[in-house]
Amino acid sequence: MSEEIDTDEHIEETGTLPLDDWHRRKGARMVPFAGYHMPIQYEGIVAEHNWTREQAGLFDVSHMGQLLVSGEKAAEELEKLLPGAIASLKPGRTRYSLLMAEDGGILDDLMVTNATPWIEADEEAGTEGHWGEPTYYLVVNGAMKWDDIAHLREHLDDDVTLTHMDEHALLALQGPNAATALNRVMRNVIDDMIFMDSVTHDFGEWPLRITRSGYTGEDGFEISIPAEFAASLADRLCAEIEVRPIGLGARDSLRLEAGLPLYGHDITEETDPVSADLLFALTKKRREEGGWMGHEAVAKVLADGPAQKRIGLDIEGRMPAREGALVYSGDKQVGRVTSGGFSPTLERPIAMAYIDTNLAEEGTELEVEVRKKRLPAKVTSMPFVPHRYHRGN
Template identity: 50%
Template structure:
């Protein structure tokens, strides 16, 4: 989890708050970020699954696209992502990827339409490359505004809605994957009902100078505790969600990564995004390998890089693995050759040179709990 370029580390608007809260700060994607607070990752994980956890994700890249006169930002963006952006109604959000001509993935992102603009949230470690890619591809049709100084707070968990509604009542009726402008603590924020934990929750984009005050207000609510990157990773793993640079990268196609659900029928048929021919061919013929969930019998944890073996032959590799606190056992995901990727297949995961018996299972490992109204 430490894709950190060299050079001085940047700080988010919540840096002082993290220090006050006793966070352990680590370099992450060029930022000094909290990996955990004094209660520890297990307690933070459990709190997010049962109450409400507040995450600082201000290191992620927020970019605003606005169509230039005579152009359409959604149409322009569709030239570089396979998602259905033209079909986004104002206030709707969608998950998609930036793809290469070989149908590899250079980043994954959320896109929300406000009606006037498209708001993008991309991964921290990729944001400068993504911005360059956007400028190179869309400069003729869109104004491209990086908003890297803005705050981004994620409030996640079954009590997130009740808590945030105390500060902004209209969020209670928002549905999963929708967004709206909301005044919180006097600041104009953009809130989406989404997240990276598999549970209900919100991401709150704030003006840079309002982020810390809003975070303190949320933390003052009895249900809310601060959560670090450590639990963010274990939560998303339980939810079966991909981590860019680990579970997908330029060598994996959306088909292989199990992300075809994010490519609408129109886009599958019409193509018009980088790598479309390969995506279409893999839809017709099947992808050569697939991302699968892996559940092992013992307690030993197969981590990223562990080989996946069937009858003595290597058929794949673990790309994320760890302890799933909700289940009290180890889980993993990885890529497996198509012939061995069926649910129920028995495999061995090589952990420190020893085979650990495991089975290919459907994901998520912990049921999603999104609010669909």
């Protein structure tokens, strides 16, 4: 048998992350991914996937890049590189955004949080409570972080400070019982938080940043913590009855069901936000006014309409169609699968694909070719499995 492991190419020097020993103790199978040894699975992808959908899963995503951009002009400088509204992002709020290339391609996708600190009033000094130096916390893809840092260094004004938080780990707690479990571990911290809220919290001596977000479609939290405390936090979370460690394998099947694109596969330097169906990341005003790298190219795609669009495919039968599978309408090749696999929740194959725009409408019947067989497939809306974010009342 030959196994095609669907991870990044083996990189010469594979790094270790703060929880490396912890994963091995938990029985993880480790694989090289994004330049690090990472856990692909513990007890099994399907069991871990279903556990996350039903209970709560703990993911180590410390390979991702955590960056701080600070300075009086931080927002306007970031707005030159990101197509989203950063200046209007309130302290303690998070937004999905893109790092754009001049030609309209996507250099990376990321989460940006307004992390500007609140400075308490100081009676002795006679100062009122006020906002400190504007600060933005970015979480970028692990495999892209070095390129992102170089890009930001090159294009951000010298008055803006870029800090790589490479001494921090990042844990994601995801699932319908994530809030219940986290509330038991640390009380009264997340009560008022809704989806895309972000707070700082000193948990004993551990300074945490907790953001109500994730990559599974479930309610959940991403917790940034100094690397030295990460294993202790992981232990405390996994001590809760609802929480089990989850590997990269289930992370991928969960995000696929949630319709969330994976950088390097569903979005790349060759795809633009219009074709990728990520227009929600571009506010109307910024779309019209521009002032960000790639605007001209993206505006042209918006005006002309994209040649292809990222859509979801429901595939008949049980045979999965994977990345690279070609999509046909009759004899004509009309698209290509960018990620696909078997959905443990739906118990059938699903895929994301780029399809010629005239055939991208929901309900269009197409065929996907897998090992010279044509599988009937239908264009469907995403997510495949509904999101269950906690948006408040």
